[in-house]
Amino acid sequence: xxxxxxxxSLNLLSKMSPVWVVIVGSVVLSFIxxxxxxxxxxxxxxxxxxxxxxxxxxxxxxxDRFSWPWFSAMIGVVHRLLGLSYETSAYVLVFALxxxxxxxxxxxxxxxxxxxxxxxxxxxxxxxxxxxxxxALLREHGYWFFSSLCVLLMARYQLARGRYQVAGAVVAVxxxxxxxxEALYLLAPIGGCVxxxxxxxxxxxxxxxxxxxxxxxxxxxxxxxxLDALEMSRAERYLGYINPIRxxxxxxxxxxxxxxxxxxxSSRELAPLIIxxxxxxxxxxxxxxxxxxxLVPFVWALxxxxxETIFGSNVFGVIAASAYILVLLVFFIQSRFTxxxxxxxxxxxxxxxxxxxxARFRTAYPGMTRWILLVAVLMGVGNVMxxxxxxxxxxxxxxxxxxxxxxxxxxxxxxARIPYYSGLGYREEDVDSKAALTTDMDRYDxxxxxxxxxxxxxxxxxxxxxxxxxxxxxxxxxxxxxxxxRPDWNQ
Numbered sequence: 203x204x205x206x207x208x209x210x211s212l213n214l215l216s217k218m219s220p221v222w223v224v225i226v227g228s229v230v231l232s233f234i235x236x237x238x239x240x241x242x243x244x245x246x247x248x249x250x251x252x253x254x255x256x257x258x259x260x261x262x263x264x265x266d267r268f269s270w271p272w273f274s275a276m277i278g279v280v281h282r283l284l285g286l287s288y289e290t291s292a293y294v295l296v297f298a299l300x301x302x303x304x305x306x307x308x309x310x311x312x313x314x315x316x317x318x319x320x321x322x323x324x325x326x327x328x329x330x331x332x333x334x335x336x337x338a339l340l341r342e343h344g345y346w347f348f349s350s351l352c353v354l355l356m357a358r359y360q361l362a363r364g365r366y367q368v369a370g371a372v373v374a375v376x377x378x379x380x381x382x383x384e385a386l387y388l389l390a391p392i393g394g395c396v397x398x399x400x401x402x403x404x405x406x407x408x409x410x411x412x413x414x415x416x417x418x419x420x421x422x423x424x425x426x427x428x429l430d431a432l433e434m435s436r437a438e439r440y441l442g443y444i445n446p447i448r449x450x451x452x453x454x455x456x457x458x459x460x461x462x463x464x465x466x467x468s469s470r471e472l473a474p475l476i477i478x479x480x481x482x483x484x485x486x487x488x489x490x491x492x493x494x495x496x497l498v499p500f501v502w503a504l505x506x507x508x509x510e511t512i513f514g515s516n517v518f519g520v521i522a523a524s525a526y527i528l529v530l531l532v533f534f535i536q537s538r539f540t541x542x543x544x545x546x547x548x549x550x551x552x553x554x555x556x557x558x559x560x561a562r563f564r565t566a567y568p569g570m571t572r573w574i575l576l577v578a579v580l581m582g583v584g585n586v587m588x589x590x591x592x593x594x595x596x597x598x599x600x601x602x603x604x605x606x607x608x609x610x611x612x613x614x615x616x617x618a619r620i621p622y623y624s625g626l627g628y629r630e631e632d633v634d635s636k637a638a639l640t641t642d643m644d645r646y647d648x649x650x651x652x653x654x655x656x657x658x659x660x661x662x663x664x665x666x667x668x669x670x671x672x673x674x675x676x677x678x679x680x681x682x683x684x685x686x687x688r689p690d691w692n693q
Contacts, residue, residue: 220319224308227327228301235337235586236293241593246292246339247619251628253277254288272380273341292339299343300336306350307550310357311557314515318561324575325557328582331492331549334542336586342543344381348374350550352388356395356518357554368396371518387529389421391522398517452536453477481534485527489545495577496556498570503559512562516554523551595675599650599683600624602673614638614646616653620683639663639686648672649686660684 242250252274256264264271281291304326311322327333332346352374359367371392378385457473465473490497503512513520526548534540549556564571600623608624615621616635622628633642635651639659653660655671663669663686672685 220308220312220323221305224304224323224326225301227323228304229297231327231333231582231586232293232297232300232336238587239337239592241596242289242619242622243338243340244618247622248628248630249274249339249341250277250288250292251622253281253292254627257281257288270341270383273344276344277339289339296339296343299347302347303332303343303350303550306347306354307553310350310354310554313354313357313361314554315558315561318557321560321564322554322557324578324582325496325553325560328494328578328585329492329496329549329553329556330494330581330585332543332546333582333585335546340543341381342546345378345385346546346550348378348381349385349388349547352378352392353516353519353522353551353554356392357516360395360399360515360517368392384529384533387525388522391518391525394521394525395518398521449532449536456535456538478531478535482527482531485530485534485540485545488540488542489527489548492542492545492549493556494581495574496560498574499559499563500552500556502563503555508559508562512558513555515558516552519551519554523548526551593681595681595683596620597623598675599673599685602675602685603650606672608648608650612646613648614650616649616651616683620650639669643668647688647691651684651686652682653684654682655684660686 248268252264252267252271255267256271256275256278261271261275264274268274277288277292277295280286280295281288284291284294286294307326308319308322312319332342335342352371355367355371355374358364359371372389375385375388375392378388453474456477460477461473465476490500493500503509530540530544533544560571560574563574596617596619600620603620603624603626610621610626610629614633614635615629615631616638618628618630631638635649635653636659638646638649639651649669651660655661655664655674660669664671667689669686670689672687674685675683
């Protein structure tokens, strides 16, 4: 690019707002992502169906379905305000929250380093960690938005040391908790950031700050206890997670299994350490993987000479990300599973530092940075333009169920989205397809299962005459849905 063209591009960018550009870009990417994946995920359908229950049957009906109902309630409110369908209302809410997350993060970068704002736009719109979930109607979008707002407010606090920013950040944490209760952990990093920023003054008088931090932590725990007293089971679950005795029992149980099956002699004593370090390594690998191509400048920034300026400008984000790794470790050990989207918060917390790392990397290695930016653009497109086969067989099967008057009574649905798209509402089964076709077969007359006629169990049932094939659908890419029934099912 010639110098004149480059200057013209820079002049054009100077007249545009990075925040508004990222908002528009986010909405466009969300629309594209949704067009490539029109079928809702199971969790998404569950939340939308709960929103309908909230509007039509009241708050108690929603609480009976789910112990943390706020996301579905918000979908219901959007539906009432805009008059849109429940599903469209959910997309409006999620698209707005996603755009808000992007705006907060770019604004944070802009306030820390104005020259890096446009790089922030690129990173926010392309990083895989949370862009992969643009089309998913999940509680995480509200969780990420208010967490990113907390990052922005704490960055402003670091720059200006205004107490109102801290108060706003605390409010943002409680708002994030309406979507995912684990957001309350952010109260501790807020306190840690305050301590870090005032570490010199604390040598003279630490009592006010220490008392404030203790008050924040107690407020979080008190809220959990209050919710538990209101019989909101999710609060009880989280109180269990932070119970050190329960955590040790979970770790000890996994360690005992490992020791019995793998370790010998005195090495058996190392089983808890092996389990904890292994889970921690798995979390860290997942975090690094979801950085995509931005892993290169991030690792480069870890060098001692660069760490202070790149990560020191985002004290809250660094403290919160480090603490969240421990939160994930506790959850991983007690639940024995994790998902990619659970680690996305770490990338949100570290994103300002990641952008600053990329900016400095560009100065040091301009040629390599061009390739990184090219890969980043392709990565951003790949995040939203899924090449996976569309799950059209869900729609077709649901339409068949609706047309033939199949009801919920004595019908087994392998996937809760079939009754959802049939207009029967979301319903999770308590047994899998194998049990439904064998030990629990007496409970059903019709079976909607994701199997084929070649499946041994299906072949046996059809050959014996116990079941007949009513319909079979596929999406042309080896995704199947089959409807089986007893011979006298419609009598």
